[in-house]
Amino acid sequence: MEIWINPACSKCRGALTLLDAEGAEYTVRRYLEDVPSEAEIREVLGRLGLEPWDITRTSDPLAKETGVRDLPREATEPARQAWISHLAAHPKLIQRPIITAEDGTALIARTDEAVREALSRRG
Numbered sequence: 001m002e003i004w005i006n007p008a009c010s011k012c013r014g015a016l017t018l019l020d021a022e023g024a025e026y027t028v029r030r031y032l033e034d035v036p037s038e039a040e041i042r043e044v045l046g047r048l049g050l051e052p053w054d055i056t057r058t059s060d061p062l063a064k065e066t067g068v069r070d071l072p073r074e075a076t077e078p079a080r081q082a083w084i085s086h087l088a089a090h091p092k093l094i095q096r097p098i099i100t101a102e103d104g105t106a107l108i109a110r111t112d113e114a115v116r117e118a119l120s121r122r123g
Contacts, residue, residue, distance in 0.1 A: 001102055004097055031091050032091055036087075099115065
């Protein structure tokens with residue numbers, strides 16, 4: 001199990017606290033420092049079953065500043081690739097925390113319930 005976090009994020013810290021309380025084994029990825037590649041973002045999107053705009057923090061001022069909110073939200077490869085490239089270039093816009101579960105799925109773990117769901121997906 002891996003968790004993508006921003007240490008400054010209270011939701012990330014809460015998820016780590018719950019994982020520790022449950023005795024979970026996991027790896028922390030500080031994704032602002034260890035930026036995911038486009039391939040890794042594409043893989044996690046597949047595991048999440050989401051589109052790139054679904055994991056983009058579009059209300060963040062950086063989203064407006066960089067123009068990501070103006071990209072087309074179409075399930076075509078050129079549109080998806082534009083979003084994925086943007087997230088790789090601006091990882092601050094990736095929703096957090098993301099937990100990749102042992103069963104091959106992933107979750108955006110912003111609530112205790114989502115963290116517990118990830119824990120229930122242990123192999």
